[in-house]
Amino acid sequence: xxxxxxxxxxxxxxxxxxxxxxxxxxxxxxxxxxxxxxxxxxxxxxxxxxxxxxxxxxxxxxxxxxxxxxxxxxxxxxxxxxxxxxxxxxxxxxxxxxxxxxxxxxxxxxxxxxxxxxxxxxxxxxxxxxxxxxxxxxxxxxxxxxxxxxxxxxxxxxxxxxxxxxxxxxxxxxxxxxxxxxxxxxxxxxxxxxxxxxxxxxxxxxxxxxxxxxxxxxxxxxxxxxxxxxxxxxxxxxxxxxxxxxxxxxxxxxxxxxxxxxxxxxxxxxxxxxxxxxxxxxxxxxxxxxxxxxxxxxxxxxxxxxxxxxxxxxxxxxxxxxxxxxxxxxxxxxxxxxxxxxxxxxxxxxxxxxxxxxxxxxxxxxxxxxxxxxxxxxxxxxxxxxxxxxxxxxxxxxxxxxxxxxxxxxxxxxxxxxxxxxxxxxxxxxxxxxxxxxxxxxxxxxxxxxxxxxxxxxxxxxxxxxxxxxxxxxxxxxxxxxxxxxxxxxxxxxxxxxxxxxxxxxxxxxxxxxxxxxxxxxxxxxxxxxxxxxxxxxxxxxxxxxxxxxxxxxxxxxxxxxxxxxxxxxxxxxxxxxxxxxxxxxxxxxxxxxxxxxxxxxxxxxxxxxxxxxxxxxxxxxxxxxxxxxxxxxxxxxxxxxxxxxxxxxxxxxxxxxxxxxxxxxxxxxxxxxxxxxxxxxxxxxxxxxxxxxxxxxxxxxxxxxxxxxxxxxxxxxxxxxxxxxxxxxxxxxxxxxxxxxxxxxxxxxxxxxxxxxxxxxxxxxxxxxxx
Numbered sequence: 001x002x003x004x005x006x007x008x009x010x011x012x013x014x015x016x017x018x019x020x021x022x023x024x025x026x027x028x029x030x031x032x033x034x035x036x037x038x039x040x041x042x043x044x045x046x047x048x049x050x051x052x053x054x055x056x057x058x059x060x061x062x063x064x065x066x067x068x069x070x071x072x073x074x075x076x077x078x079x080x081x082x083x084x085x086x087x088x089x090x091x092x093x094x095x096x097x098x099x100x101x102x103x104x105x106x107x108x109x110x111x112x113x114x115x116x117x118x119x120x121x122x123x124x125x126x127x128x129x130x131x132x133x134x135x136x137x138x139x140x141x142x143x144x145x146x147x148x149x150x151x152x153x154x155x156x157x158x159x160x161x162x163x164x165x166x167x168x169x170x171x172x173x174x175x176x177x178x179x180x181x182x183x184x185x186x187x188x189x190x191x192x193x194x195x196x197x198x199x200x201x202x203x204x205x206x207x208x209x210x211x212x213x214x215x216x217x218x219x220x221x222x223x224x225x226x227x228x229x230x231x232x233x234x235x236x237x238x239x240x241x242x243x244x245x246x247x248x249x250x251x252x253x254x255x256x257x258x259x260x261x262x263x264x265x266x267x268x269x270x271x272x273x274x275x276x277x278x279x280x281x282x283x284x285x286x287x288x289x290x291x292x293x294x295x296x297x298x299x300x301x302x303x304x305x306x307x308x309x310x311x312x313x314x315x316x317x318x319x320x321x322x323x324x325x326x327x328x329x330x331x332x333x334x335x336x337x338x339x340x341x342x343x344x345x346x347x348x349x350x351x352x353x354x355x356x357x358x359x360x361x362x363x364x365x366x367x368x369x370x371x372x373x374x375x376x377x378x379x380x381x382x383x384x385x386x387x388x389x390x391x392x393x394x395x396x397x398x399x400x401x402x403x404x405x406x407x408x409x410x411x412x413x414x415x416x417x418x419x420x421x422x423x424x425x426x427x428x429x430x431x432x433x434x435x436x437x438x439x440x441x442x443x444x445x446x447x448x449x450x451x452x453x454x455x456x457x458x459x460x461x462x463x464x465x466x467x468x469x470x471x472x473x474x475x476x477x478x479x480x481x482x483x484x485x486x487x488x489x490x491x492x493x494x495x496x497x498x499x500x501x502x503x504x505x506x507x508x509x510x511x512x513x514x515x516x517x518x519x520x521x522x523x524x525x526x527x528x529x530x531x532x533x534x535x536x537x538x539x540x541x542x543x544x545x546x547x548x549x550x551x552x553x554x555x556x557x558x559x560x561x562x563x564x565x566x567x568x569x570x571x572x573x574x575x576x577x578x579x580x581x582x583x584x585x586x587x588x589x590x591x592x593x594x595x596x597x598x599x600x601x602x603x604x605x606x607x608x609x610x611x612x613x614x615x616x617x618x619x620x621x622x623x624x625x626x627x628x629x630x631x632x633x634x635x636x637x638x639x640x641x642x643x644x645x646x647x648x649x650x651x652x653x654x655x656x657x658x659x660x661x662x663x664x665x666x667x668x669x670x671x672x673x674x675x676x677x678x679x680x681x682x683x684x685x686x687x688x689x690x691x692x693x694x695x696x697x698x699x700x701x702x703x704x705x706x707x708x709x710x711x712x713x714x715x716x717x718x719x720x721x722x723x724x725x726x727x728x729x730x731x732x733x734x735x736x737x738x739x740x741x742x743x744x745x746x747x748x749x750x751x752x753x754x755x756x757x758x759x760x761x762x763x764x765x766x767x768x769x770x771x772x
Contacts (some may be wrong), residue, residue: 004074006125006139008044008197011146013190016601017166018151018295021096021122021192023144024174026493029089032131037083039277040127042074042202044195045120046101048294051094053172055593059209060294060324064358065102065371067399067416068116069406072197073205074123076310083128091174096122099154099295102358102416106155109272110422113155121195146190147171148179151295153262157274157367159257160240160293164283165249183250207395208327210358211241216321221312224265229305229312231319232425236301236646236669238354238364239324240278242292245308249284253291253307256291257300259365259668262660266304270653270666272351274367276300297324299354299365299669301645325353328387329715334677334685336710338629340637341680344647347639348674351646352383355671359396359416363649370414371396374487377439378609381678384450385714393443394456400440401463409470411437411463431484434511435606440467441518445525451717452693457525466520467536471515472542479549482508488568489604493634493651497663503604506563509554510571510606512546517575519543547577566593567607573614587618587651599626601651609675616702617685624683625705628676634661636676647674684710686734687723690745694718699736699756700747701725703767718742727767734763 011019027034039056041049042063049056056077062071086092099105104120104666126138150166153159166185170177179187194359219234245253257276260267268276280291300321309316328361332344355361359371361384376383376393383389396415401565403417404410410432413419419430444460457464474483488510492503522537526532550572554562559582561568569590572578578586593602594615603611615624631637634651642654648727649670653661682688686701694716701710702721711724719739726733738744740758747753748765 002040004040004202005137006040007194008121008123008124008140008164009140009142009144010119010121010195011190012193013146013188015146015148015190016152016185017149018099018154019120020147020149020171021098021140022147022171022177023094023138023140024091024136025094025163026091027083027086027088027128028130028134028136029496031088031134033088034080034083034128035131036129037078037080038127039077039471040074040125041077041096043074043096043098043101043121044068044072044103044117044197045122045686046099046295047122048097049077049095049124050097050172051079051126052085052092053169057084058211060212061101061210061297061358063205064207064210065416065497067402068103068200068263069340070079070402071201071203071398073207074202075205075209079126088130093172093174094124094126095171096124096147097151097294098122099151101156101295106157107418108370108422111273112422115418115421119195128434142192144192144516146192147177148185148188152185156296156369157276158296159275159278159298160296161279161465162291162293163281164285164289164291165281167283175402195571207391209409209630210324211327213325213327213353214312214323216323218316218319218763219315226265228265229315230261230266231303231305231306231315233301233321235320236299236354237323237350238297238669239322240293240296240298242290242320242322243280244288244290244318245280245282246288247282247284247309251282251304251307251309253280253282254278255280256304256306257298258302259300260654260660261302262658266302267660269660270366270668272367272664276363276365282414282510283746292322297357297364299363307724324357326356326358326392327387328356328389328392330386331388331715332385332681332713334680334710334712336684337708338705340631342630342642343640344636345677347644347646348382348671348677349386351669351671351674352386353378354646354669356392358385360393362672363670364668365667370416371416372436373400373411373439374413374436374605375670375672377435377442378605378675380443380446380452382675384446385678385681390447390451390453393447397440397456397460397463401460403468404440404463409466411440411467417463422714428485431474432467433484433486434481434488434514436487437467438514438518440464441521445521449689449692452691452695454529458529461525461529461532464525465539465711468519468522468539468542471518475545475549477765478553479545480508480553481546486511487605489565491650492567492604493601495604497661500663500665504563504565504602505567505606506554509550509562509568512550512554513568513571513575513577514606516546516550516577517541517563519546520576550577555582560589561586564589566590566597566602566611567604569593570603570607570611570614572611573617584618587614587620590614590618591592591620591623593628594623598632599623600632601627601630601636605672608673612676612679612683614681621702621704624679628680629705634716636673644668647671681712685723686710686711686725687712687714687721694721694742696743696745697721698747699723699734699744701732703727703732716742730767732765732767734765736761736763
C-alpha cells in the first residue's frame with residue numbers, strides 16, 4: 001500500500017486561467033542512472049501532468065469523479081522514459097495543469113458548483129529509483145510555483161476557452177519561464193499553499209482511465225438557412241473537436257455543439273443551461289495553431305463553427321472529432337439478419353461508451369451528466385455483457401456505500417450525490433426509491449452473475465442489507481412500499497412531456513415488487529456468502545411480508561394486478577412474485593395489452609428492461625418479437641428509422657415531424673432504454689449463463705420475427721463462447737464454440753437437452769419458429 005508524502009497545492013492568487021503548477025528539480029547524483037520512475041497524480045479538479053516536456057500519458061480528466069467528500073483517486077504512471085534524456089545531476093521540470101472538473105466546477109441543473117472545494121488543487125508524487133536502489137521523491141508542496149496558462153475558462157458543461165497568444169512552452173523546461181499577456185489577460189505567477197483535504201482518503205486508481213477512443217472525420221460541411229457553418233460527424237459521440245487553424249492574431253473561433261438539428265439549425269434547447277461552447281483564439285503566428293480541449297467534454301453529432309476564415313473544404317480537413325470515454329475492454333458482440341436491429345445494437349454500444357465516463361452517467365450533453373442510479377440498475381446486465389465492467393462498476397459501488405452511510409441508509413438518486421447540495425424540488429424529500437436505490441442490490445448481483453466472483457457481494461453486503469432495512473422501516477402497515485417518493489415507471493410513453501413520472505403503472509405496485517426482488521436477492525447473497533444466516537432469515541421474512549402485502553392489496557380476484565398496465569405484469573412475472581397459475585394469467589394479460597397497443601412500447605424505465613423476458617417466459621415469444629421489431633413510435637426501432645446513432649432518453653425525443661420533444665428534459669444519448677439488448681443476447685442470440693461467471697452456459701436460441709440468422713459471442717472469465725444460428729431448408733442450424741473447462745447445455749426445439757464440452761460444434765433441429 002502506497003504511503004504518499006505529497007500535499008495538495010493551489011495557487012495563492014487567482015490567475016484568471018487554469019493554473020500551471022510547476023517545480024524544477026535536479027536528479028540526485030552519485031547513484032548511477034535512473035532505472036525507474038513513477039508519477040502519481042491527483043487533483044481537486046482534473047489534472048494533466050507533464051514531465052521532461054512531455055505529457056505523462058494520454059489519460060484524460062484524472063483522477064475522475066468519486067464521492068470526493070470521503071475518497072479521492074490517485075492515478076499512477078510509469079514515467080521512466082520521460083527522464084531518459086536527463087542525466088544524474090541534470091535539471092528537469094514536473095508540471096501540472098489543473099482544470100475545474102467535477103470537484104471545483106458547476107454540477108447539476110441548479111446553476112451552482114464548487115460543491116467539493118472552493119479552489120482547484122493539484123497533487124503529484126514522483127518517485128525516481130536509481131541503479132544502486134536510491135529513491136528520490138519530488139512532491140507537491142509549498143515550494144512550487146503557479147503560472148497562468150492559455151486555458152482562460154473551463155467547465156465541463158460550458159466548454160473551454162484557449163487563447164493561443166498566451167501559450168508559452170518555457171514552463172516545461174528548466175530555466176526562466178515567461179507568462180505572456182494580451183487583451184486583458186495578464187500573464188502572472190504566484191506562490192502556492194497547501195490545501196487541507198481533511199479526512200478524505202487517497203486511494204489508488206484501479207479503474208480503466210478516460211482516454212481517446214476514436215477520431216472521427218466530418219461527413220458533411222454546409223451552410224444553414226441562417227448562414228451558420230454546420231458540420232455533421234455522422235454519429236452522436238462524446239468528446240470534443242480538434243481544430244488546426246491559421247489567421248490574424250486575436251481571431252476567435254467559436255465551436256457550438258449539439259446532438260441534433262431542428263429546422264435545419266443546431267438544436268441546442270435540450271442542453272438547457274449548458275453552453276457546450278469552446279472558444280479558440282488564434283495566435284497569428286507563422287504556423288497554424290492546433291486547439292484541443294482537455295478539461296471539458298460535449299455530447300454531439302453536429303457542430304457550428306463561427307469565425308472560420310477558410311473555405312468549407314478547408315474546414316473539413318482542419319477539424320476532427322475526438323471521441324473519449326472510460327477505456328473498458330469490449331467483451332460481447334451481436335449481429336443478425338435484421339439491419340435495423342443491428343443498428344439499434346450499435347447505438348446501444350455507442351451510448352454506453354459515451355456515458356461510461358468516469359462514472360455511469362445518464363447523459364453526456366446537458367447540465368446534468370450525473371450518475372443516476374436508476375439508469376444503471378436497468379442497464380447493468382447489458383453493460384456487463386458488452387464490456388468488462390468489473391472494476392468500473394465495482395469502484396462506483398464503493399461510492400454508493402459511502403453515500404449511503406452518510407445518508408441514514410438511503411441510496412441516493414445519483415452517485416456521487418451532488419443533489420444533496422442542490423436538491424431537486426420536484427422529487428420531494430429524498431429517500432430510498434424503487435429501482436434507483438435498488439441499484440445498490442441489483443448492480444452487485446449483476447456483477448456476480450457476469451463474472452462469478454463473490455468478492456463484490458462480500459464488499460457490498462452491508463450496503464445491500466442497509467438498503468433493505470431502509471425499505472422495511474418505510475413500509476406501510478399493509479407491508480407495501482408506498483409511503484415515500486417514487487419515480488415509478490419513469491418516462492412511460494403515455495405520460496405528458498412535462499410530467500415524466502405520471503405513468504399508468506401504480507407506483508406502489510412497482511415499488512413493492514422491486515422491493516420483493518431486492519429482498520430475495522439479498523437473502524440469496526447472504527446464503528451464498530455464509531456466515532450471514534441471521535440476515536438470510538431476516539430478508540426471507542421481509543420478502544414474504546412484501547409478497548403477502550402485494551397479494552392482498554394489489555393482486556385482484558380476477559388475476560389482474562392493480563392499474564392493469566404492462567409494467568406491473570412485467571415486473572410481477574420476471575421478479576417471480578406470482579405462483580405458476582397467476583404467472584400464466586399475468587402473461588396472457590400482458591400479451592393482450594401488448595397487442596392492444598399495436599405492439600408499440602407502453603413501458604418506461606421500470607418495465608422496459610424486462611417486458612420481452614416476461615412475454616418469453618410466459619409463452620408469448622412471438623409477441624416479444626413483435627414488440628422488439630416495431631418501427632412506429634414509440635418503439636426501440638423508431639429512433640433508428642429517424643437516423644438515431646445512440647439510444648434516446650424518451651421514446652419520442654424527436655417527433656416524427658423532425659422537431660424536438662417539447663419537454664424540458666430530453667436527451668438523444670441515454671443508455672437505459674437500450675437494456676433490451678440483454679434479452680437480445682440471451683434469447684435472440686441464444687447465449688446465457690447457467691452458473692455465475694459462465695462456467696456453465698446455456699445455448700438456447702429462440703428464433704422469431706422473421707430473422708433468418710443471428711450470432712452472439714462473449715469473452716467470459718473462462719474463455720470465448722460464441723453462438724451462431726441460421727435457418728436453412730427448414731432446419732435450425734446452430735454453430736457453437738465452447739472453451740475448454742466450460743460445459744454448455746443446449747436446448748433446441750424438438751431435441752432432448754444435451755451437454756457440450758470444449759470445442760466447436762454444429763447442431764441441427766427442426767425450424768419450428770413463430771411466424772414473422
